[in-house]
Each structure stands twice: as structure tokens, then as C-alpha cells.
Amino acid sequence: MYRYDEIDQAVVDQRVAEFRDQTRRYLAGELSEDEFRPLRLRNGLYIQRHAPMLRIAIPYGLLSTRQLRKLAEIARKYDRGYGHFTTRQNMQLNWPELRNVPDILEELASVQMHAIQTSGNCVRNVTADHLAGIAPDELDDPRPYCEILRQWSTLNPEFTYLPRKFKIAVTGSPQDRAASEVHDIGLQMQRGSEGEIGFKVFVGGGLGRTPIIGQVVREFLPVPDLLAYCEAILRVYNRFGRRDNIHKARIKILVKSLGIEEFRRQVEAEWEGSKDFATRLEPAEVERVRQFFRPPAYETLENIDAAHNRELEFQTWYRYNTRQHKVPGYRAVFVCLKAHGSVPGDMTSDQMDAVADLADRVSFGLVRTTHNQNLMLADVRQIDLYDTWQELKRLGLASPNIGTLTDMIACPGLDFCGLANAGTIAVAKQIQQQFDDLDYLYDLGDIEIKMSGCMNACGHHHVGHIGILGVDKHGEEWYQITLGGSVNGFTALGDVIGPSVRQHEVAPTLQRIVDVYRARREDGERFIDTYRRIGLKPFKDSVYVQDSAAA
Amino acid sequence: MSRILRRHEFVADDWVSLGDTPPGDTESVIVPFATFRENREAWLARRGRLGVRLAPADRVEDLAPDLPRLSLVAVEFTGPGEGRGYTTARLLRQRYHFTGEIRAVGHVKQDQLYLMHRCGIDAFELAPTEKPEEALATLTRFKVAYTPGAPLPGLVRERFRTQREA
Ligand code: SF4
Numbered sequence: 001m002y003r004y005d006e007i008d009q010a011v012v013d014q015r016v017a018e019f020r021d022q023t024r025r026y027l028a029g030e031l032s033e034d035e036f037r038p039l040r041l042r043n044g045l046y047i048q049r050h051a052p053m054l055r056i057a058i059p060y061g062l063l064s065t066r067q068l069r070k071l072a073e074i075a076r077k078y079d080r081g082y083g084h085f086t087t088r089q090n091m092q093l094n095w096p097e098l099r100n101v102p103d104i105l106e107e108l109a110s111v112q113m114h115a116i117q118t119s120g121n122c123v124r125n126v127t128a129d130h131l132a133g134i135a136p137d138e139l140d141d142p143r144p145y146c147e148i149l150r151q152w153s154t155l156n157p158e159f160t161y162l163p164r165k166f167k168i169a170v171t172g173s174p175q176d177r178a179a180s181e182v183h184d185i186g187l188q189m190q191r192g193s194e195g196e197i198g199f200k201v202f203v204g205g206g207l208g209r210t211p212i213i214g215q216v217v218r219e220f221l222p223v224p225d226l227l228a229y230c231e232a233i234l235r236v237y238n239r240f241g242r243r244d245n246i247h248k249a250r251i252k253i254l255v256k257s258l259g260i261e262e263f264r265r266q267v268e269a270e271w272e273g274s275k276d277f278a279t280r281l282e283p284a285e286v287e288r289v290r291q292f293f294r295p296p297a298y299e300t301l302e303n304i305d306a307a308h309n310r311e312l313e314f315q316t317w318y319r320y321n322t323r324q325h326k327v328p329g330y331r332a333v334f335v336c337l338k339a340h341g342s343v344p345g346d347m348t349s350d351q352m353d354a355v356a357d358l359a360d361r362v363s364f365g366l367v368r369t370t371h372n373q374n375l376m377l378a379d380v381r382q383i384d385l386y387d388t389w390q391e392l393k394r395l396g397l398a399s400p401n402i403g404t405l406t407d408m409i410a411c412p413g414l415d416f417c418g419l420a421n422a423g424t425i426a427v428a429k430q431i432q433q434q435f436d437d438l439d440y441l442y443d444l445g446d447i448e449i450k451m452s453g454c455m456n457a458c459g460h461h462h463v464g465h466i467g468i469l470g471v472d473k474h475g476e477e478w479y480q481i482t483l484g485g486s487v488n489g490f491t492a493l494g495d496v497i498g499p500s501v502r503q504h505e506v507a508p509t510l511q512r513i514v515d516v517y518r519a520r521r522e523d524g525e526r527f528i529d530t531y532r533r534i535g536l537k538p539f540k541d542s543v544y545v546q547d548s549a550a551a
Numbered sequence: 552m553s554r555i556l557r558r559h560e561f562v563a564d565d566w567v568s569l570g571d572t573p574p575g576d577t578e579s580v581i582v583p584f585a586t587f588r589e590n591r592e593a594w595l596a597r598r599g600r601l602g603v604r605l606a607p608a609d610r611v612e613d614l615a616p617d618l619p620r621l622s623l624v625a626v627e628f629t630g631p632g633e634g635r636g637y638t639t640a641r642l643l644r645q646r647y648h649f650t651g652e653i654r655a656v657g658h659v660k661q662d663q664l665y666l667m668h669r670c671g672i673d674a675f676e677l678a679p680t681e682k683p684e685e686a687l688a689t690l691t692r693f694k695v696a697y698t699p700g701a702p703l704p705g706l707v708r709e710r711f712r713t714q715r716e717a
Binding site for chain 1: 607610631632633634635637638641645646660662663665666667669670689692693694695696697698699700708710711712713714715716
């Protein structure tokens with residue numbers, strides 16, 4: 001993985017010192033709340049329902065075990081002994097104290113981590129495919145480019161006070177596991193006519209209040225122009241994005257109002273006009289960064305049938321919680337944060353420490369975070385899978401439900417988030433209760449549930465096969481359900497099924513939805529395929545049938 | 552007379568902003584862009600130095616033809632989240648090669664000074680609440696930067712280079 005040189009270390013160190021001073025001035029009354037807010041946000045610090053919330057950056061979801069242990073230690077020392085992993089591959093602490101935050105940031109800096117620009121109207125953590133570097137279908141590893149973009153965007157003097165937040169995702173594989181088309185800029189790696197690597201550039205995608213799928217602004221962008229072209233996009237946005245209405249301030253609204261042709265014309269003109277002063281990405285720098293992402297020292301192994309002659313429980317786990325690896329003899333293993341009764345994405349400090357130990361033993365000392373709020377050990381020898389499973393099981397992290405309905409995504413919701421309309425944790429538990437039979441879940445197959453506590457859509461509900469959105473109805477928590485959303489190679493926004501339902505009705509409603517699927521599916525058809533074939537109506541008819549009977 | 556942080560020194564401000572009374576013919580005066588446009592020729596014909604103040608929404612390209620005849624451009628920041636001025640300054644320096652003073656005015660606080668400076672702003676009319684020594688210190692706090700920008704004493708390394716340098 002990437003290792004800081006003296007520039008990177010100095011950047012985070014000087015940033016910690018700066019924020020320590022800003023916090024001191026705020027606590028001393030020298031900075032008003034209005035002045036302090038944009039400063040603390042740019043250091044990851046929100047003021048939430050109960051306490052501050054600190055969002056720690058995990059660039060493109062990659063952690064060394066030393067860093068994971070540090071997160072465990074910080075959560076123990078400054079919080080309540082657990083952290084929450086988010087859909088943007090970061091980790092949040094729900095209960096830190098403001099006066100401790102500079103110390104937390106200093107501890108992070110000691111392991112080459114930070115919380116810079118994890119919130120606020122600036123360029124956020126750049127995300128990538130969680131299978132980057134190991135996916136068989138990958139063109140090239142996206143992470144060197146993510147790291148370069150991270151550095152370029154960090155404390156970028158021109159783009160630190162944008163109209164609104166700005167998210168970039170990079171994918172190296174046609175199976176777009178980074179959901180790049182619902183980002184402000186989505187970069188999909190392509191090969192040019194000479195076989196060279198470049199990017200297809202999407203712009204203006206995003207979820208939130210106005211979900212929009214990104215459009216192509218440039219078919220092929222050569223690597224040396226990557227930063228210059230992003231600068232052109234950001235400059236047009238910084239100048240002409242709306243600042244009068246927070247709900248219309250994302251770049252997607254600008255792209256929509258100009259139309260993609262006009263937006264493209266402006267970006268290309270800006271790019272042309274800045275050729276001599278734009279930041280150039282030199283091949284030597286790309287090479288320098290690429291060195292850090294070279295494959296680990298894999299052994300020469302054969303693929304084996306690791307599940308052969310093992311108990312059914314292991315076989316099931318193997319099938320659901322491990323993934324193909326491009327190197328023979330290895331597999332990628334999910335560390336499941338979706339066990340029955342758990343809060344999706346939550347992990348205790350003890351679990352983090354134990355997973356770090358495990359990763360040191362079986363996965364080259366590296367751990368990844370995924371968009372689905374799980375962790376991953378990416379490079380496990382197939383002969384180590386059984387031991388790995390036993391250890392994960394002991395830790396309560398081997399629930400074999402990855403990719404099933406209960407591997408759902410949920411934002412923190414009303415329990416923690418100051419912006420929420422409704423709770424997500426209670427609903428997640430209700431769904432876990434309703435669907436607690438594993439065989440039944442396996443029969444349902446691949447269904448993605450994504451849940452957000454308000455229309456800011458941190459839980460990406462629009463792109464869930466089943467999306468759940470918390471809404472506030474006269475002070476009560478209700479939930480709007482959408483069907484048919486997806487990412488991963490085919491980006492679509494879900495359709496609203498009908499009127500929202502009360503909290504206790506969510507799981508029964510889901511039950512009625514999957515009943516329709518079970519009744520109507522054809523051989524081997526996934527939920528999403530059935531939905532695309534038969535459309536919304538059959539689902540709608542059956543979901544609301546009881547309500548109309550009762551009325 | 553207020554004091555201006557200019558090129559790392561506090562100096563007495565030798566400019567006046569256009570007020571209710573018309574400036575003397577030889578005075579150095581800063582006029583809002585809208586006012587300047589209404590009477591462009593007259594403003595340019597004065598003997599005193601001329602500066603133009605750009606509000607966040609003003610387009611720097613509209614001022615470009617007149618830049619060679621201006622001694623100063625004031626870039627206005629209207630609040631802590633207002634970020635257009637950073638781009639305005641950068642374009643003034645790098646696209647239009649403006650060599651006169653670029654002065655930050657309005658909500659100019661120590662916490663943004665470094666970023667402003669890196670975008671090419673070289674003079675600051677600090678908000679009245681700001682402590683001069685603290686503000687000055689922010690300009691030497693950073694030793695390294697990733698992206699290229701205007702040089703600062705003490706800033707010893709940058710990661711990336713511009714097209715021109717490469
Ligand atoms: S979706 Fe809404 S409730 Fe959930 S974390 Fe985001 S802002 Fe908070």
C-alpha cells in the first residue's frame with residue numbers, strides 16, 4: 001500500500017497543528033460557531049445529535065493492520081470502544097469529545113492517516129472498487145490514481161471552498177463496483193488506441209435529494225491530463241455552481257441546467273485555456289505511486305477445492321463470504337459486519353484488533369473496507385481459509401450472508417445523525433428478525449437492500465434493488481420503498497413503489513415484495529432481473545392489497 | 552488609515568475605496584466592477600492609479616481587456632464558505648498574467664489566508680477582528696504543499712508541477 005514520504009507526513013502534521021490552534025481559538029471564544037464550522041468540517045468533525053461525530057478517511061478503503069489497530073485504540077480511548085464503517089469506505093466515531101479531536105488527529109497522523117476533507121464543501125475521500133488489484137476482470141489497478149487524486153485534492157487552494165461536497169470514484173473494471181456513475185466525477189479506466197491506459201470521464205452523477213446518473217463528459221482522457229482535466233471540471237463548477245440554495249448546489253444540478261453539451265464545451269474551453277498552468281501528471285510520478293501497489297509476494301499455488309470434505313457450515317460461508325481472486329490458490333474473504341442483531345457497519349475495538357492479528361497471519365497485513373460496510377481480507381491462501389473462517393466465526397464476523405438480503409447497507413439514521421428523519425437501526429434489526437432463516441435467504445439469492453434515514457441518501461437507497469428511505473410524517477417515522485435500483489455495471493435508480501409505510505410495517509412489506517419475486521421468478525433469475533422483466537405493477541399490487549382490503 | 556498585509560508586511564493602506572464623495576484625480580481608488588463598467592473610459596482617463604473590485608459573481612474575463620491599465624484588483628470574499636475568489640485570483644495571475652496587486656477584501660480571516668495566497672493573492676485587508684501577528688504567522692505555517700501555487704517563504708516543497716514547469 002502507499003507509504004507516506006516526507007511531503008505527505010508534513011502535510012498531515014502541519015494540518016494537525018493548524019486544527020489544534022483553530023480548536024483552541026474556538027474554545028477560547030475567538031472563533032464563532034459560524035467561522036469554526038467550515039474549518040472543523042474540513043477536518044471530518046460534525047456536530048451530531050448527541051455529540052460530535054468524527055469521520056476518519058480511509059483512502060480508497062485500504063488499511064494496514066497497524067492502522068486498523070490504531071483505529072481500535074482510538075475508538076477505545078476516545079470513544080465507546082467501537083467504530084462505524086461507512087458506504088464511502090471511511091470510519092466514523094460517534095462519541096468523541098471536541099477538545100480531544102486534535103489529539104485523535106495527531107494519533108492518526110502517527111500512522112499516516114487523517115480526517116482531512118471527509119466532510120465540508122470540498123473534494124472528499126476518493127473511493128475505489130474493493131476488489132481493486134485482485135479482480136480477474138480488471139483492466140488496471142485504480143488505486144494509484146486514487147492516491148494521486150487524494151494528494152492533488154488535499155488542501156487544494158483553489159477548490160477547498162466549493163459550492164457543495166464533491167465525490168470522485170475510480171474503477172478499473174467494467175463491473176463498476178465503485179458506483180462511479182453516481183459520483184460527481186466517475187473515472188472508468190479504458191484502453192486507448194495505442195493500448196495505453198486512460199479514463200472515460202463521467203460527471204454529474206449523485207444520489208441525495210435529486211438522484212441523477214452521471215453523463216459522459218469525455219470518452220477518453222489520457223493519464224497525463226487527469227489532474228488538468230479534473231481542475232477544468234472543478235473550476236467550471238466552482239465558478240458557476242449554485243451557491244444560493246444548498247439543495248441545488250451539487251455539480252449535477254449545474255450539468256443538468258447547462259445540458260451536458262454546453263457543460264462539456266465549457267470544461268474543454270477551460271482545459272484548453274489552462275494548458276500551461278494546469279497541474280500535469282508526470283509519468284514518473286505515476287510510476288512512483290504505482291510501486292506501492294505492486295502485488296504482494298504471492299506464492300505459486302494451485303487452485304484447490306477448499307470446501308471439499310468440510311462441514312456444511314464452512315461450505316456455506318465459503319460460497320457466500322469469499323470471492324474469486326486473480327491469482328491461483330488465493331481468495332478474497334469478507335469480514336462480515338452484518339451478523340444477526342448487529343448494527344450494519346459497526347465493529348468493536350476488540351474485533352478490529354483481532355482482525356488485524358488475523359490479517360497479519362493470513363493476508364499480508366492488509367485490510368480493506370467495502371462500500372457494503374464490511375471489511376475484506378483480500379489475499380488469503382485457499383489453504384488458510386478454514387482457519388480464517390474459524391477465527392472469524394469466533395469473533396462473530398463470519399455470518400454467511402454476504403450478498404443476501406440481510407447484507408444490507410444502512411446509514412446511522414435517527415439514533416446518531418442530526419439530519420435524519422427516521423431510524424435505520426431498528427428497521428435493520430426488524431429485517432434481520434423477519435429474515436433470519438439462512439436457507440430462505442439463500443433461496444432469495446442476490447438482493448441488495450440499501451437504507452437511508454433521510455433524503456441525503458448516505459445509505460444509497462436509490463440504487464438498492466430494494467431501497468428504503470426514512471421520511472418524517474407529522475413527527476412519525478415512515479419509510480418509502482423503491483424497487484429496481486442498481487449499480488455494478490448497470491446503474492439505475494429505483495422506482496417508488498407507492499405510499500410510505502409505518503416503521504413496524506417495513507419488514508412485512510419486504511416480505512410481500514419477495515413473495516412476489518418467488519412466485520414470479522423464472523429459472524435462476526435474480527430479484528433484480530425479475531423486476532426488470534415484470535416491472536413495478538405486480539409488486540405494487542400485492543404490497544398494498546391488504547391495506548385496501550382493510551380500508 | 553487602515554493597515555494592509557502586503558507581501559508579508561503590514562503597511563498603511565495607500566488606496567481608498569470609492570465612497571460617497573468622488574476621489575481626487577490623483578488618488579489611488581478602488582471602484583466596484585459594476586461602477587467601473589458604467590463609466591469605463593472616465594475611470595481609465597484619471598491620473599491616479601485605478602483598482603477594480605470583483606464581487607464573487609463577477610466574471611474575471613469581462614475585466615481582462617482592461618487589466619493592463621489597472622494597478623490593483625480587489626477580490627471580494629463575502630463569507631467563510633465563499634470560494635469563487637480563489638479561482639478569480641488564480642485566473643488573474645495565471646491566465647491573464649496580471650502583475651499588479653491582488654487584494655483580498657471582505658471576509659478575510661487568518662484561516663483562509665494561506666489558500667488565498669497560494670492562489671496568487673498578495674495583499675490582504677483583514678477583517679477587523681483579526682490579530683495581525685497570528686494572521687502573518689499562518690503564511691509561514693506550511694512547509695510543503697501538494698499542488699503548485701504562488702511561492703511562499705518557508706514553503707520548501709511541492710509535489711506536483713504545472714504543465715509549464717514540466
Ligand atoms: S442519509 Fe440522512 S440520516 Fe442517514 S446519515 Fe445521511 S444525513 Fe444522516
